[in-house]
Amino acid sequence: MKKIALGVCSSISIYKACEIVRLFQSEGLGVRVIMTEKATCFINPYLFTSLTGERTVVKLFDDQQRPIEHISLADEIELLLIAPATANIIGKLASGVADDFLSTFYLAVRCPVLVAPAMNESMYLHPQTQENIRKLKTLGVEFVEPDTGYLACGKQGPGRLASPESIVHHGLRLIKSREPFRNKVFLVTAGPTREFLDPVRFISNPSSGKMGYELAREAWQLGAEVILVSGPTSLEVPAGVYLEKVQTAEEMRAAVEKHYTRADVVLMAAAVADFRFKKALSDKVPKSEIAGRLDIEATPDILEELGRQKRRQLLVGFAAETSQLETKALEKMKRKKVDLMVGNDVSRSGVGFGSDDNEVTLSWPDGRFRRIPRASKRKISQEIMAEIEVLLNERKRNS
Numbered sequence: 001m002k003k004i005a006l007g008v009c010s011s012i013s014i015y016k017a018c019e020i021v022r023l024f025q026s027e028g029l030g031v032r033v034i035m036t037e038k039a040t041c042f043i044n045p046y047l048f049t050s051l052t053g054e055r056t057v058v059k060l061f062d063d064q065q066r067p068i069e070h071i072s073l074a075d076e077i078e079l080l081l082i083a084p085a086t087a088n089i090i091g092k093l094a095s096g097v098a099d100d101f102l103s104t105f106y107l108a109v110r111c112p113v114l115v116a117p118a119m120n121e122s123m124y125l126h127p128q129t130q131e132n133i134r135k136l137k138t139l140g141v142e143f144v145e146p147d148t149g150y151l152a153c154g155k156q157g158p159g160r161l162a163s164p165e166s167i168v169h170h171g172l173r174l175i176k177s178r179e180p181f182r183n184k185v186f187l188v189t190a191g192p193t194r195e196f197l198d199p200v201r202f203i204s205n206p207s208s209g210k211m212g213y214e215l216a217r218e219a220w221q222l223g224a225e226v227i228l229v230s231g232p233t234s235l236e237v238p239a240g241v242y243l244e245k246v247q248t249a250e251e252m253r254a255a256v257e258k259h260y261t262r263a264d265v266v267l268m269a270a271a272v273a274d275f276r277f278k279k280a281l282s283d284k285v286p287k288s289e290i291a292g293r294l295d296i297e298a299t300p301d302i303l304e305e306l307g308r309q310k311r312r313q314l315l316v317g318f319a320a321e322t323s324q325l326e327t328k329a330l331e332k333m334k335r336k337k338v339d340l341m342v343g344n345d346v347s348r349s350g351v352g353f354g355s356d357d358n359e360v361t362l363s364w365p366d367g368r369f370r371r372i373p374r375a376s377k378r379k380i381s382q383e384i385m386a387e388i389e390v391l392l393n394e395r396k397r398n399s
């Protein structure tokens with residue numbers, strides 16, 4: 001099991017460190033917590049020991065730990081994350097002071113280091129703190145910028161510890177980032193589109209956008225630059241991902257075309273509405289006037305258009321079907337020049353549209369199939385990325 005070290009300092013936001021531990025564990029990572037002595041004034045180390053199943057390290061000189069633990073532990077971890085990081089620890093790291101376990105450990109590690117500051121806004125904006133942060137960045141230390149909002153001291157401003165989800169998302173990118181995804185641009189579409197009749201009525205579908213957002217999140221963690229073109233959803237955009245919001249199929253087509261030439265990998269996970277009204281009205285019209293007089297037409301097939309314009313892009317299509325999934329996916333893949341097709345059966349309850357789970361069949365142009373049994377959309381997106389990694393490696397070998 002891969003392991004990370006979590007350094008925890010004496011900030012009121014220390015309670016969020018428990019959630020950070022839990023989130024890393026849910027990603028299958030082991031966590032070893034290192035607390036500063038002053039952090040133990042807020043939380044007893046035994047809380048982290050119970051959460052992690054590993055003794056929390058506090059003291060540099062401690063009979064109960066392995067001799068020279070700051071060196072032996074440094075060899076075991078994939079990431080050193082300090083969250084919350086006080087102004088004090090940031091100053092010590094920037095100047096090489098090594099007077100407790102955490103600051104000494106920082107000098108011993110060779111893995112990536114990620115720092116999530118948390119402090120009062122005057123302390124954060126103090127030129128000395130800013131200078132220390134700048135210096136650490138030049139030394140390769142990565143930062144998760146604090147949020148702006150209400151602080152424990154009652155003031156408002158920058159300095160609030162970033163959300164545990166965002167901190168873990170950044171940490172996972174440092175751990176998981178892989179060669180084939182670095183410097184690659186991933187273009188992902190997600191969510192439904194809305195084809196308006198008038199300002200208050202539209203044709204759409206039940207897509208939640210979850211699959212596309214998970215793909216965007218995973219691609220960013222693997223090291224890619226990610227552009228997410230999204231129809232209306234209520235989902236939070238993963239940090240680091242560039243978002244383009246659209247409503248209609250026509251807007252989605254324009255946004256995708258704008259970024260297509262830069263893209264190396266294109267994942268068309270959006271559920272574009274199949275039809276639109278031939279004539280959209282600018283005012284709401286009484287239903288008695290429109291009943292029976294609605295003219296509809298097919299929306300553009302964006303995937304097919306991309307297939308025609310394809311140069312070096314790796315094109316991944318998504319097909320939602322209610323029957324004969326494999327045959328239809330294969331036919332669409334050939335017609336649209338898709339490199340990998342992800343077919344899902346949206347007629348089954350508990351998977352597909354709107355749900356957290358999915359069950360998909362991957363197909364390749366050479367006729368190969370792979371069924372991925374029901375799993376979370378996060379897990380499915382990891383499986384899809386693993387297959388994309390294989391395809392990118394193949395292309396590299398053949399180029």
Ligand SMILES: Cc1cc2nc3c(=O)[nH]c(=O)nc-3n(C[C@H](O)[C@H](O)[C@H](O)COP(=O)(O)O)c2cc1C
Nearest residue numbers: 009010011012036038039086087088089118119120
């Ligand atoms: C109630 C309380 C809350 C504090 N919160 C923070 C904080 O959020 N960020 C910070 O940089 N310092 C904070 N401090 C000050 C640090 O605890 C102090 O600078 C300490 O020396 C830092 O030690 P450490 O970095 O070894 O944990 C707080 C102090 C107190 C008493």
